[in-house]
Amino acid sequence: MSWQTRINEAVAARKQVAAFRVRQPNEGGSVRFLTQNERRYLNFSGNDYLGLSQNRDVIAAWQQGAEKYGVGSGGSGHVTGYSLAHAEFEQQLADWQGYPRALLFISGFAANQAILAALMQAEDRVLADKLSHASLLEAAAHAPSQLRRFHHNQPDSLQRLLEKPFSGETLVVTEGVFSMDGDAAPLAELHNLSKTHGSWLMVDDAHGVGVTGEEGRGSCWQQGVRPELLVVTFGKAFGCSGAAVLCDDATANYLLQFARHLIYSTAMPAAQVCALQAALARVRQDDDLRDKLAANIARFRAGAAGLPYQLTGSQTAIQPVIVGENQPALDLASALRERGLWISAIRPPTVPPGSARLRITLTAAHEPEDIDFLLESLHGCSH
């Protein structure tokens, strides 16, 4: 088969099952709205849960950072790309989360790839929740170690895997809040099991930090759990991008030697780090944004109860409406689009076959009337 044939056939197969993905450029807007072809839509698809991408202090910090440091970091952190701003921010993150160390990465995807690639060896195994993010499952699949998946949020299923005789090291992997279902992991049970068997737990809390827990410390803090490895990301509630891993001193020093995504990649621009410092200060400052988001979530769940679709048990900003097959999910999304609502349909392989859904995300930037209009439209489009 030629390259041409292979590529054409793969694309045609995606089109056949209504799973062909296209991107739609938007003309900006804010968190609450976005604009495309000069039409304004209410945005229920972003992950900017606190609206910080538009926060004046965060924007000003980025601008001032650019004036001071320029726009690029000029190299890997191991060469010249690591500034005082980076060092200061890593310390702030470590203090916030109560860990000895934090290491900054350019993205959550890179952090997950780097950590698994650096830690896992051929005799080891990763035991991951079945619904873990692609960045975790792919990293685990590419690592030389074994990958076994346990049933979603089921400690019993993890326990059965842990009890099989095994001589290498085991890393248990899960998310704090699951990105496609919005439900929370039973972190205390998972960590207890993992500790009992001498394993380590890694929690990716991309959708929990900023949004839950005291001072926005996230799912682990909220559940009183301190995993050996905690990944936090800044593309969601921090309204920016980037990620960090929180760990002990020895592990941080190890990763600085062996995490190739740190060593062979240009460091995050210092100006962006300045913006992240301002975002962290805002996240910690008080609960007003989290309270407003919680009120929006409660309003949505109360009003969505009568819909003919399955909702999940999610109490978080991620509120999936499960439609089932691909085409009906796309049809519902486009009917809502006509009414001025921007909501993406999420299809397999991102979610399991037969569970195509609208992934509705709520933010602190939404007003109660936005939620009401969303509910009215969902009811209106569903018969």
Ligand SMILES: *Cc1c(COP(=O)(O)O)cnc(C)c1O
């Ligand atoms: C978004 C996300 C990532 C990837 O983070 P980026 O910083 O966007 O690369 C990783 N894990 C989870 C659970 C996510 O939701």
